[in-house]
Amino acid sequence: MSWEDNIRRVTPYVPGEQPRVTGRLIKLNTNECPYPPSPEVSRILREMPPGDMRLYPDPEAVELKDALSEVYGVPRERIFVGVGSDDVLSMAFMTFFHGSLPVLFPDVTYSFYEVWAELHGVPCRKVPLDGGLNIDVSDYEGPCGGIVFPNPNAPTGIYMGLENVEVLVGSHPDCVVICDEAYIDFGGESALPLTEKYDNLLVVQTMSKSRAMAGMRVGWAFGNEKLIKYLNDVRNSFNSYTLNRAAILCGAAAVRDRDTLEKNTGMIIKTRERTSGALREMGFAMTDSLTNFLFCGREGVSAEPLFRALREEGIFVRYFPGERTGERLRVTVGTDGQMDVLLDFLRGYAG
Amino acid sequence: MSWEDNIRRVTPYVPGEQPRVTGRLIKLNTNECPYPPSPEVSRILREMPPGDMRLYPDPEAVELKDALSEVYGVPRERIFVGVGSDDVLSMAFMTFFHGSLPVLFPDVTYSFYEVWAELHGVPCRKVPLDGGLNIDVSDYEGPCGGIVFPNPNAPTGIYMGLENVEVLVGSHPDCVVICDEAYIDFGGESALPLTEKYDNLLVVQTMSKSRAMAGMRVGWAFGNEKLIKYLNDVRNSFNSYTLNRAAILCGAAAVRDRDTLEKNTGMIIKTRERTSGALREMGFAMTDSLTNFLFCGREGVSAEPLFRALREEGIFVRYFPGERTGERLRVTVGTDGQMDVLLDFLRGYAG
Numbered sequence: 001m002s003w004e005d006n007i008r009r010v011t012p013y014v015p016g017e018q019p020r021v022t023g024r025l026i027k028l029n030t031n032e033c034p035y036p037p038s039p040e041v042s043r044i045l046r047e048m049p050p051g052d053m054r055l056y057p058d059p060e061a062v063e064l065k066d067a068l069s070e071v072y073g074v075p076r077e078r079i080f081v082g083v084g085s086d087d088v089l090s091m092a093f094m095t096f097f098h099g100s101l102p103v104l105f106p107d108v109t110y111s112f113y114e115v116w117a118e119l120h121g122v123p124c125r126k127v128p129l130d131g132g133l134n135i136d137v138s139d140y141e142g143p144c145g146g147i148v149f150p151n152p153n154a155p156t157g158i159y160m161g162l163e164n165v166e167v168l169v170g171s172h173p174d175c176v177v178i179c180d181e182a183y184i185d186f187g188g189e190s191a192l193p194l195t196e197k198y199d200n201l202l203v204v205q206t207m208s209k210s211r212a213m214a215g216m217r218v219g220w221a222f223g224n225e226k227l228i229k230y231l232n233d234v235r236n237s238f239n240s241y242t243l244n245r246a247a248i249l250c251g252a253a254a255v256r257d258r259d260t261l262e263k264n265t266g267m268i269i270k271t272r273e274r275t276s277g278a279l280r281e282m283g284f285a286m287t288d289s290l291t292n293f294l295f296c297g298r299e300g301v302s303a304e305p306l307f308r309a310l311r312e313e314g315i316f317v318r319y320f321p322g323e324r325t326g327e328r329l330r331v332t333v334g335t336d337g338q339m340d341v342l343l344d345f346l347r348g349y350a351g
Numbered sequence: 352m353s354w355e356d357n358i359r360r361v362t363p364y365v366p367g368e369q370p371r372v373t374g375r376l377i378k379l380n381t382n383e384c385p386y387p388p389s390p391e392v393s394r395i396l397r398e399m400p401p402g403d404m405r406l407y408p409d410p411e412a413v414e415l416k417d418a419l420s421e422v423y424g425v426p427r428e429r430i431f432v433g434v435g436s437d438d439v440l441s442m443a444f445m446t447f448f449h450g451s452l453p454v455l456f457p458d459v460t461y462s463f464y465e466v467w468a469e470l471h472g473v474p475c476r477k478v479p480l481d482g483g484l485n486i487d488v489s490d491y492e493g494p495c496g497g498i499v500f501p502n503p504n505a506p507t508g509i510y511m512g513l514e515n516v517e518v519l520v521g522s523h524p525d526c527v528v529i530c531d532e533a534y535i536d537f538g539g540e541s542a543l544p545l546t547e548k549y550d551n552l553l554v555v556q557t558m559s560k561s562r563a564m565a566g567m568r569v570g571w572a573f574g575n576e577k578l579i580k581y582l583n584d585v586r587n588s589f590n591s592y593t594l595n596r597a598a599i600l601c602g603a604a605a606v607r608d609r610d611t612l613e614k615n616t617g618m619i620i621k622t623r624e625r626t627s628g629a630l631r632e633m634g635f636a637m638t639d640s641l642t643n644f645l646f647c648g649r650e651g652v653s654a655e656p657l658f659r660a661l662r663e664e665g666i667f668v669r670y671f672p673g674e675r676t677g678e679r680l681r682v683t684v685g686t687d688g689q690m691d692v693l694l695d696f697l698r699g700y701a702g
Binding site: 001002003004005006007008009010011012013014015018027030032033034035036037039041042045046048050051052053054055056057058059083084086087090094095096097098099101115116118119145146173174175176199200208212213214215216217226230232233234235236237238239240241242243244245246247250 | 353360364378392404407448452527550563565567585594596597598
């Protein structure tokens with residue numbers, strides 16, 4: 001017998017490439033914000049007393065929770081925070097999906113769901129999107145161990161109305177429903193108010209996209225007090241101090257700066273609409289995105305060679321091989337200038 | 352049925368209190384360093400380009416691994432990094448302790464081991480320390496699912512010689528042995544060289560104690576390349592980006608600054624010896640500590656009331672109720688000035 005006989009073997013999630021060369025690179029592959037975060041963030045980093053670093057951070061991250069509480073009007077006891085929404089979601093899988101019935105999520109969605117299910121030993125079943133790549137809530141009827149979906153969905157970018165979110169939550173009081181709102185600030189309406197009405201709904205958000213703070217790793221969840229307590233118990237059984245001092249303080253400042261949030265998301269939405277219009281003129285088909293990315297493809301143009309051709313030009317986008325995703329590319333909405341470079345290249349490439 | 356029927360219920364770890372009042376407080380309860388970290392850390396925070404924050408951190412944390420590689424002479428492929436050593440240890444429990452035989456650890460030790468075992472569903476067995484609170488390696492003979500112990504042990508502070516560590520590792524080639532070296536820089540000798548000889552040994556260290564960086568949450572492990580790969584696979588199935596940009600850069604700088612490490616640990620060791628001498632003169636008994644804390648008690652003086660009396664004076668130490676720990680207090684070695692306040696109080700209290 002060897003020590004290798006008793007280990008957990010997994011197929012890890014493969015994140016979008018983080019190329020180290022930054023020269024002429026146009027990075028449209030991991031849905032980062034093209035604009036810097038709140039100026040308060042750099043002020044806080046500059047002014048952090050060096051001596052404080054020797055002390056553990058506040059395990060409750062009260063400063064961050066208080067900022068979220070103030071901005072979103074939710075009491076602190078209904079907020080959970082983590083190292084990006086990936087940490088929050090992984091902890092939620094571990095906490096809430098602990099039964100024997102399968103957990104349901106769309107077949108085309110954030111590919112980490114399947115990885116977490118495998119890691120935490122959660123049985124799961126992928127529910128196909130309809131022909132228009134929409135979630136059809138009637139496909140989620142019947143007993144299950146839980147439901148998780150992004151709203152808007154990724155990589156489709158499609159937003160589902162709250163009346164449908166409520167159908168999912170309301171018809172499954174016997175399991176936890178996770179609404180992953182990583183992209184909610186780009187035009188959708190949050191399911192947060194539904195957490196007042198339903199004790200089985202967890203709404204997860206992140207600072208990585210709309211708040212331009214991917215580098216700081218801050219995410220959170222809103223939910224019923226009891227739900228948050230269970231989540232905290234598991235978190236405190238994993239690592240008591242997940243958010244470091246910089247993340248707590250910078251996160252709190254970024255949450256409070258609503259002007260930067262509105263300015264940045266406003267510019268991104270404008271660029272998204274302009275870019276999707278131009279792409280449609282070129283014959284590209286795409287879903288209606290309420291996110292900071294476009295999921296687009298053109299008949300007669302294979303997505304994979306186009307992905308590689310763009311890469312050679314220093315334009316990084318995301319390509320997901322597979323039956324329903326392999327005909328398109330997921331392109332992050334960057335600055336107007338970056339989009340112009342992309343559009344120019346596509347005009348030449350697609351003829 | 353309710354959603355509460357299928358959740359993971361756990362008894363979380365309770366960390367040492369992080370009081371928010373900092374006035375006249377003498378904080379000797381979580382083994383933090385009383386001196387600030389490398390001055391490079393504040394320089395890096397001051398100079399971080401705000402625009403970088405919008406981009407995800409390097410998921411491989413290459414800058415940090417390269418610094419560790421340089422300082423410890425270990426190739427990057429044999430290094431794993433995490434959000435403090437708690438994150439590293441939790442991931443290691445999840446990865447390596449996945450069999451049905453019980454994992455062994457001392458009965459008096461870091462209390463998080465038991466919490467991780469429960470969280471990750473790992474069967475475990477506590478092996479009693481001997482009468483002098485030492486680990487007796489002969490008690491660990493026979494088949495098991497893994498072994499984990501701190502060296503020096505906590506809260507005893509006792510260091511076990513490498514010849515004994517080698518007995519544990521060498522006699523259990525069929526399971527992973529984790530040597531948790533959170534306190535190794537205060538006088539012990541690291542088991543790191545043994546990772547060259549044994550592929551089943553994981554050596555875990557942290558920046559929270561000797562490098563005065565508890566607030567930044569950086570820990571790491573050294574091990575065989577294959578061991579590290581399995582650990583990375585699980586980490587990448589949990590959260591691809593665990594260390595934020597500040598932690599990676601500040602961590603790298605703190606590792607490289609060996610002068611600050613030597614200066615700080617040198618002062619702490621000197622204060623430890625002076626303080627233990629003074630306590631012994633007062634009639635206190637204690638183990639021989641090679642850490643930055645003392646585990647001490649005096650016959651006829653109950654530890655729990657003393658703990659509370661110290662707390663009322665604004666002196667926070669750690670008390671672990673229980674048969675073998677409840678007669679002593681664990682006192683972090685602070686500055687000479689802080690120790691003098693403590694000693695003065697004890698002279699008055701203990702008569």
